Amino acid sequence: xxxxxxxxxxxxxxxxxxxxxxxxxxxxxxxxxxxxxxxxxxxxxxxxxxxxxxxxxxxxxxxxxxxxxxxxxxxxxxxxxxxxxxxxxxxxxxxxxxxxxxxxxxxxxxxxxxxxxxxxxxxxxxxxxxxxxxxxxxxxxxxxxxxxxxxxxxxxxxxxxxxxxxxxxxxxxxxxxxxxxxxxxxxxxxxxxxxxxxxxxxxxxxxxxxxxxxxxxxxxxxxxxxxxxxxxxxxxxxxxxxxxxxxxxxxxxxxxxxxxxxxxxxxxxxxxxxxxxxxxxxxxxxxxxxxxxxxxxxxxxxxxxxxxxxxxxxxxxxxxxxxxxxxxxxxxxxxx
Amino acid sequence: xxxxxxxxxxxxxxxxxxxxxxxxxxxxxxxxxxxxxxxxxxxxxxxxxxxxxxxxxxxxxxxxxxxxxxxxxxxxxxxxxxxxxxxxxxxxxxxxxxxxxxxxxxxxxxxxxxxxxxxxxxxxxxxxxxxxxxxxxxxxxxx
Numbered sequence: 075x076x077x078x079x080x081x082x083x084x085x086x087x088x089x090x091x092x093x094x095x096x097x098x099x100x101x102x103x104x105x106x107x108x109x110x111x112x113x114x115x116x117x118x119x120x121x122x123x124x125x126x127x128x129x130x131x132x133x134x135x136x137x138x139x140x141x142x143x144x145x146x147x148x149x150x151x152x153x154x155x156x157x158x159x160x161x162x163x164x165x166x167x168x169x170x171x172x173x174x175x176x177x178x179x180x181x182x183x184x185x186x187x188x189x190x191x192x193x194x195x196x197x198x199x200x201x202x203x204x205x206x207x208x209x210x211x212x213x214x215x216x217x218x219x220x221x222x223x224x225x226x227x228x229x230x231x232x233x234x235x236x237x238x239x240x241x242x243x244x245x246x247x248x249x250x251x252x253x254x255x256x257x258x259x260x261x262x263x264x265x266x267x268x269x270x271x272x273x274x275x276x277x278x279x280x281x282x283x284x285x286x287x288x289x290x291x292x293x294x295x296x297x298x299x300x301x302x303x304x305x306x307x308x309x310x311x312x313x314x315x316x317x318x319x320x321x322x323x324x325x326x327x328x329x330x331x332x333x334x335x336x337x338x339x340x341x342x343x344x345x346x347x348x349x350x351x352x353x354x355x356x357x358x359x360x361x362x363x364x365x366x367x368x369x370x371x372x373x374x375x376x377x378x379x380x381x382x383x384x385x386x387x388x389x390x391x392x393x394x395x396x397x398x399x400x401x402x403x404x405x406x407x408x409x410x
Numbered sequence: 411x412x413x414x415x416x417x418x419x420x421x422x423x424x425x426x427x428x429x430x431x432x433x434x435x436x437x438x439x440x441x442x443x444x445x446x447x448x449x450x451x452x453x454x455x456x457x458x459x460x461x462x463x464x465x466x467x468x469x470x471x472x473x474x475x476x477x478x479x480x481x482x483x484x485x486x487x488x489x490x491x492x493x494x495x496x497x498x499x500x501x502x503x504x505x506x507x508x509x510x511x512x513x514x515x516x517x518x519x520x521x522x523x524x525x526x527x528x529x530x531x532x533x534x535x536x537x538x539x540x541x542x543x544x545x546x547x548x549x550x551x552x553x
Binding site: 077 | 412413417418420421424425428431432433434435436437438441442445446448449452506509510513514516517520521524532533535536537539540542543544546547548550
């Protein structure tokens, strides 16, 4: 049975009327899930959808229910989250866990590795990028659907929970000793940040490449919520501004606006303040987290039989670049 | 360890010889080919610099270990012993095996240096990290 036939069987059963999938094609977005766009006609109504299906092996071990509920948490909060429509943990007719979202038309992601990804719209995109991130950070977490699957750490424990998790990933997946990231982990443990000023939803992978923009200066969707959790809102800010997402030597964040301008926009949108000491901790942490993900990518690529080129790229180029960034962070901190 | 060049080349063969289902043509296929193209460019850099980077890094770590061994060596004298060795197997697997031993000793040394608050040697090791990362750098177009 083809994937189209499986999808039609699922939609027909769940809608109680015949469903026809008219187009189905895999797209490159999202390294941790198989992502497809498809059009379906259900009860005479045609609509575009996105299918996110677990692969046999995954770049990031994530819970699809968490991603689904994170999107639901922000569907009507003005942060351009897509519409979360259906979730099947047991896979149903599609055999592997999946969920379906509404498709947002007319957008494309910007590449973090492009020299000028937004052309004349860099400033507009940058201001929305930091503003939306700030609104996610400022949103009260009480009552959000994501609370069904994740708990809130104490404000002074956010850093430890994240660092323990990602250091553990490196312990588990490392195939060759990595002295640079090990030094960074020790530096973070020895110099913890101040407690989080509030507990917020952390998107977990908020960065260039994980949003859709319409080519006219508008962000129309924030994507890839699979690493969402509750924690210190500075975590997203540190990750989004990691130098990995900008070309080496660039004085802007991912071809948009400067770090200083971005922080000012984020502070206005969130109602929060960026403590420089705390932010320095979360920026170094972001590079540790990145290196953990790239370490897992290399292992997954090898263990999975060398099949997905994106895993090779992540485990190779990004890992080498991340080591350069980590070493520069360590040198800068040493000089203080 | 980041993938080796033989791993990358094996990946090319596997990717290009594995048939994809019909729904994975189009944009997805174009994206995969673009990724293979980028990996090919990175592979050419690694082929040019990979051996030199490995030989240099092993020598640089041995130099630091040799300098620090008198103060910070492990009870079994592993740092002094490693510092006195030279690379003799110049295959990448041979150089990487030696590098794994040397990197583990460097991690141990750095932990001891931090515990001793030896700022001068700490600074030297962090500077070495920068040089190691630079020697193994890969560059993409525009970057």
